[in-house]
Amino acid sequence: MPVVHIRNVVKEYTVFQSQSGALANALFPNLIKNKNKIRVLDNINLEIKKGETVGFIGLNGAGKSTLLKIISGVTKPTSGHVDIQGKFAAILELGMGFHPDFTGRENAYLALKLNGHTDNIDNLINSIYDFAEIGQYFDQPVRLYSSGMSVRLAFSVATVVRPGLLIVDEALSVGDAYFQHKSFDRIKSFREQGSSMILVSHDKAAILELCDTVYLLNQGQVVYGGDPVEALDFYNALLSNDLSDIDIKDIGEGGSQLSSGNKELEIIDCSIINEHQTVCDLIETGNEYTLKILAKCNTNVTDVVCGFMIKNKYGQIIFGTNTFHTDNIIPEIITGDKIEINFKFKANLGEGNYSISVAFHQYDTHISKNYNWIDRIYMFKVLNKKYPSFIGTNFINVGVSSKIISSP
Amino acid sequence: MIFVNVLSQIYNYKSLIWNGIRRDIEIKYRRSYLGFLWTILNPVSQIFIYFIIFSQIMKSKVPGIESEYSYAIFLCLGMIPWTFFSELLTRTTNVFIDNAHLLKKVSVPKIVFPIICLGSSIFNFLIFYTIFLFFTLFIKISTTAVLFNILVPMFFLSLLGLSIGLVLALLNVFIRDVGNALSIFLQFWFWLTPIVYNMNTIPQKYLYYLAFNPVNICILASQSVMFNDVNVEYASFIYPSIISVFFFVIAYFLYVRLAEKLSDEL
Numbered sequence: 001m002p003v004v005h006i007r008n009v010v011k012e013y014t015v016f017q018s019q020s021g022a023l024a025n026a027l028f029p030n031l032i033k034n035k036n037k038i039r040v041l042d043n044i045n046l047e048i049k050k051g052e053t054v055g056f057i058g059l060n061g062a063g064k065s066t067l068l069k070i071i072s073g074v075t076k077p078t079s080g081h082v083d084i085q086g087k088f089a090a091i092l093e094l095g096m097g098f099h100p101d102f103t104g105r106e107n108a109y110l111a112l113k114l115n116g117h118t119d120n121i122d123n124l125i126n127s128i129y130d131f132a133e134i135g136q137y138f139d140q141p142v143r144l145y146s147s148g149m150s151v152r153l154a155f156s157v158a159t160v161v162r163p164g165l166l167i168v169d170e171a172l173s174v175g176d177a178y179f180q181h182k183s184f185d186r187i188k189s190f191r192e193q194g195s196s197m198i199l200v201s202h203d204k205a206a207i208l209e210l211c212d213t214v215y216l217l218n219q220g221q222v223v224y225g226g227d228p229v230e231a232l233d234f235y236n237a238l239l240s241n242d243l244s245d246i247d248i249k250d251i252g253e254g255g256s257q258l259s260s261g262n263k264e265l266e267i268i269d270c271s272i273i274n275e276h277q278t279v280c281d282l283i284e285t286g287n288e289y290t291l292k293i294l295a296k297c298n299t300n301v302t303d304v305v306c307g308f309m310i311k312n313k314y315g316q317i318i319f320g321t322n323t324f325h326t327d328n329i330i331p332e333i334i335t336g337d338k339i340e341i342n343f344k345f346k347a348n349l350g351e352g353n354y355s356i357s358v359a360f361h362q363y364d365t366h367i368s369k370n371y372n373w374i375d376r377i378y379m380f381k382v383l384n385k386k387y388p389s390f391i392g393t394n395f396i397n398v399g400v401s402s403k404i405i406s407s408p
Numbered sequence: 409m410i411f412v413n414v415l416s417q418i419y420n421y422k423s424l425i426w427n428g429i430r431r432d433i434e435i436k437y438r439r440s441y442l443g444f445l446w447t448i449l450n451p452v453s454q455i456f457i458y459f460i461i462f463s464q465i466m467k468s469k470v471p472g473i474e475s476e477y478s479y480a481i482f483l484c485l486g487m488i489p490w491t492f493f494s495e496l497l498t499r500t501t502n503v504f505i506d507n508a509h510l511l512k513k514v515s516v517p518k519i520v521f522p523i524i525c526l527g528s529s530i531f532n533f534l535i536f537y538t539i540f541l542f543f544t545l546f547i548k549i550s551t552t553a554v555l556f557n558i559l560v561p562m563f564f565l566s567l568l569g570l571s572i573g574l575v576l577a578l579l580n581v582f583i584r585d586v587g588n589a590l591s592i593f594l595q596f597w598f599w600l601t602p603i604v605y606n607m608n609t610i611p612q613k614y615l616y617y618l619a620f621n622p623v624n625i626c627i628l629a630s631q632s633v634m635f636n637d638v639n640v641e642y643a644s645f646i647y648p649s650i651i652s653v654f655f656f657v658i659a660y661f662l663y664v665r666l667a668e669k670l671s672d673e674l
């Protein structure tokens with residue numbers, strides 16, 4: 001039984017020249033013709049299971065906030081069904097509804113009541129006080145709070161009772177490192193106890209760390225739903241491309257390759273070769289390798305930059321650079337020509353599986369003009385044969401010496 | 409959303425409503441030295457001024473009543489219920505706009521906010537009226553009669569104020585002119601109600617029009633305690649009842665249609 005079940009949800013706003021038109025439409029929607037509608041959510045279907053953490057990502061205006069408002073019941077969909085099981089708490093916005101002249105304690109009271117709590121209020125207030133750790137400020141007016149204290153209070157209030165579904169909208173990235181850690185721990189323990197969670201964030205690390213599934217929204221539609229790493233790659237591709245320029249190719253073993261760009265310059269091959277000039281996907285820590293990229297030119301292009309990224313199995317970037325930073329911009333390539341680029345590097349990497357993303361674009365980022373970008377174009381595994389065992393993704397050659405200092 | 413549902417929503421959120429009423433009262437004297445005293449000082453000084461001005465300086469009297477304080481009492485009997493009514497109406501009309509920050513973020517039955525307005529307006533009325541009752545101890549009028557005589561008028565003023573207020577509140581979200589128009593309209597309404605003047609002084613030809621004012625009978629009923637020969641019959645409350653029910657039905661209809669759309673319009 002899913003905690004959240006959304007079927008064919010559509011949300012439209014109707015724009016009127018006059019306010020009385022808006023009123024008439026709200027009263028008698030069937031009588032008003034020729035409406036100028038804006039569709040902010042278009043046929044959304046998704047399910048959130050018990051204990052699942054789901055991320056919503058997308059550009060500003062993609063419809064994330066509207067979807068959250070529909071799930072939290074603040075607004076109703078124009079059509080479609082929303083089923084929510086159980087009690088939930090929403091931190092839709094920080095400092096929500098806190099009245100500056102009332103104390104933290106008084107605001108906490110109101111917030112609890114707004115969320116429908118009626119029993120044990122005093123106990124809940126005490127545990128809010130304990131968790132927020134803002135000391136005597138709890139009984140001071142909220143206008144005296146720093147923004148960090150407001151965050152602490154807001155988070156403590158929203159999570160004082162373990163909810164069936166917790167909605168976190170960009171709220172985790174505020175607050176100091178200590179409280180961030182503490183709130184992450186609480187969220188994780190909620191998840192272990194079976195709470196579901198919706199996380200809306202532009203913080204890729206938080207999305208990767210917490211989410212089981214990520215939905216990418218674009219112009220009111222879910223354009224991708226699934227693996228967080230792939231969803232973030234897709235999002236990255238969306239930053240510079242139209243949806244139609246992006247495609248996903250299945251490469252077997254549950255993996256997929258995401259490519260984007262206008263293809264004026266098209267990547268046709270990418271491989272890692274070793275010192276003996278043979279292609280290899282098994283790499284030894286500390287050895288020299290070359291990443292060889294081959295692309296063909298479909299239209300005359302200028303100021304070409306080629307870049308690559310190495311990501312670990314969690315999708316975190318281990319290393320990345322491009323020929324803009326290395327001062328190797330290619331001024332011009334003519335239609336029909338091919339270009340080969342070699343990045344020579346020493347594999348100072350820890351054991352594990354890695355993927356390579358390659359891109360051609362104009363100038364230093366892919367935002368201005370993206371010719372071709374392919375994620376997970378090449379996969380390789382690193383083994384450590386020569387050096388003593390170590391952990392981590394980064395190899396540092398360590399020299400060791402020791403001596404015993406005897407007590408006087 | 410049937411009517412029973414709306415009532416059960418109010419019941420389920422009763423602790424939020426209590427909390428809201430308390431905040432409405434407390435917010436007025438936050439960050440002040442005299443605190444709760446301010447809530448009392450205002451009505452005290454208003455009643456005190458009436459009693460001094462109209463007994464010592466203007467020497468106004470209500471025909472047929474002996475006491476030198478007769479006009480001050482007359483004025484209070486009309487002014488205090490009117491103040492309640494106009495406060496309730498004004499605050500309810502703006503209640504959704506004033507609470508937009510909450511309505512856009514929390515899923516709460518919208519009806520709790522007008523109910524909070526009703527609660528805190530009643531509280532302010534109780535303070536005002538209690539002080540007035542205290543003043544009546546020193547003059548020749550039965551305090552008990554003044555106390556019980558207000559109940560029926562207050563019931564109708566509450567119903568009327570809440571119903572009309574809710575209609576205007578829902579319209580005000582879409583068309584903000586409603587709130588501005590109300591304050592002008594209330595000024596006319598005040599002078600079309602026999603609060604400052606006595607009904608007996610009105611030329612006969614205008615009396616007919618004044619009868620259309622549903623607040624009229626409530627004020628007259630409140631004032632009737634002064635006049636032994638005037639008894640307001642309960643039958644005369646039929647008209648305000650009809651008006652109240654009329655606006656109540658419209659308010660309910662609008663609420664059912666619009667409540668869920670408010671957060672998109674605010």
